[in-house]
Amino acid sequence: MAMLEVKNLCKEFNGRPILKGISFTLKDGEIMTIVGPSGAGKTTLLRIIAGLETQNSGEILIDNKKYDRGKVGVVFQDFNLFPNLSVLQNVTLAPRLVLKESDTEADQNAKDWLEKLQMHGHENQYPFQLSGGQKQRVAIARALAMKPKILCYDEPTSALDPNLRQEVEKMILNLKKTGLTQLIITHDLTFAKNVADQVLKIKPLNEG
Template sequence: MLEVKNLCKEFNNRPILKDISFTLKDGEIMTIVGPSGAGKTTLLRIIAGLETKDSGEILIDGKPYDPGNVGVVFQDFNLFPNLNVLQNITLAPTMVLKESKAEAEQNAQKLLDQLQMNGREKQYPYQLSGGQKQRVAIARALAMNPRILCYDEPTSALDPNLRKEVEKMILDLKKSGLTQLIITHDLTFAKNVADQMLKVQPLSEA
């Protein structure tokens, strides 16, 4: 279970987040919604360990958490253009988790099968559609065995008619017990996938 307690963050003496608190149970999906400037992405980056908090607590199962337990799927996917699909997924497990190449490739293949991307192992990012790049980015994050997977605007770079496909993929991952945290502007999408929704507003408007 993820617990965020009284989280605060300022940039240049301007409050961005103030006393943000929530609890996300294992296997649940939370969507965080709000307008631009409300601090949604800052909140995600703090939870992912990419940004420091000014005050507050982040706990997993009641204990100080390790950001290594959190995976992130970025809005622009951040795939390595010079690596093919399989190499993008296996790079971190072999370097960080010290998996053998064979083990990493076996795990990557299972993820690609799960995400309906089998047969594209040798393709490069420029050969993939936006939706396919997103699936590779998700597989790459899952290859690190995170407790929690965070998404930054997972529908923003996709054609609107792919939203249902993204919804299904996220709900399928929920069935496997994965806890997911989603930043989105898309209120309909947020309602369709969420067990709970956190609404944030720019502090100047709060």
């Protein structure tokens, strides 16, 4: 059974078409990369799948059911960590507030993900004390702490030094081993091919 189905998705801004007729199927545990130049609508597509934008037409199904926002996690390009919260507080905030986890449960789950993402020992640091790669790992741990079925990334290699790309590839492929379904927006074709089961190419509509 398909995990994620996108059917004939269309999106306009102020009457200008951004996405037209986008359709694909992403199965359980697979990785899809979505590639294309700036202005092609990649991030808009991700935001629609993540429930942050609404489409004009078309539908999104998860497990053959209408879209459920709680099943999709997002790692943003600029990470969006709370600067006034420690690493551990960043990861545990939403599980406590939204999933109603106890402090003990939220802390343990957060520490488990931070350890898997090689961030053990950084729990009490603040975002300004972290490198770009470390911030990204905290953002991934925060998304995974919400127990999503699908994890979406917006340009996961763009804010990192080129020599860290392989580290990101390894991390994403290790998460795949846990059965996590992943959807990745990227302009990096080499990275896209290295991690993906499927590559979806989209281009600006004014290019035909």
